[in-house]
Amino acid sequence: MDIRSFFALIFLIIITSCSKDSSPAEPKISQEQLDAITGLYNLSEYMVSPAQDLNNDQVFSQNLMEELDCLSASIILREDLSYSKFAMQLNISPITNDLYAISCNFNESTSGTWDLVNGQIVLSEESENSYSLDGSVLTLTQGNVLPEFQSQVFIKQ
Known part of the structure; x- marks a missing residue:
């Protein structure tokens, strides 16, 4: 056997012995999880401490949603693992003791990707934070x- 035949035989053995992995990679998030997670979530609670009376009704509340009519936020989690978040930004300034001047400033929009990490939702633009999901509550x-703030609670619509 000459050297060219030998290398041709080795090449043929290598080519035919390598098989293509025909099974697709397992998706990181199952379709069932995607169906349960994806959708529109609206802010229902914006909890702070200490409680404030921003609307001057003599009732102090830890939930700023009860004090500021202008406060709103929404998160849209999509099946392609992209998201959009629309949130009213707040101006917060100390007045005295535990009282704060809090007012709505401007709407901010962010978008990016989201992932499910150890049962928590992580948004790419807020990677230092993770959202817990319990049924339809984020x-x-x-x-x-x-x-x-202490917590923000979003309800799936």
């Missing part, structure tokens, strides 16, 4: 006091 918990 919750971002930070546990901070003003001027930061």
Whole structure:
């Protein structure tokens, strides 16, 4: 056997011994999970501490949704793992003691991708935060006091 025949035989063995993996990779998120997660979520609670009376009704509330009519936010989680978030940004300034001046500032829109990591929803533009999902309730918990927030709760529509 000459050297060319030998290399041709080796080449043929290598080519025919390699098989293509015909099974597609398992999706990271199942279709059942996608169906349960994707959709429109609207802000229902914006919890702060200490409680505030921003609408001057003599009732202090930890939920700023009860105090500011202009406060709103929505998150759309799509099946292609993209998202859009629309949220009213707040101006928060200390007044005295535990009282704060809080007002709506401007609507901010963000978009990117989302992922399911250890049962938590992570948005690419908020990678330091993760949202817990319990049925149709999406919750971002930070546990901070003003001027930061304790939690934001979104309900699937």
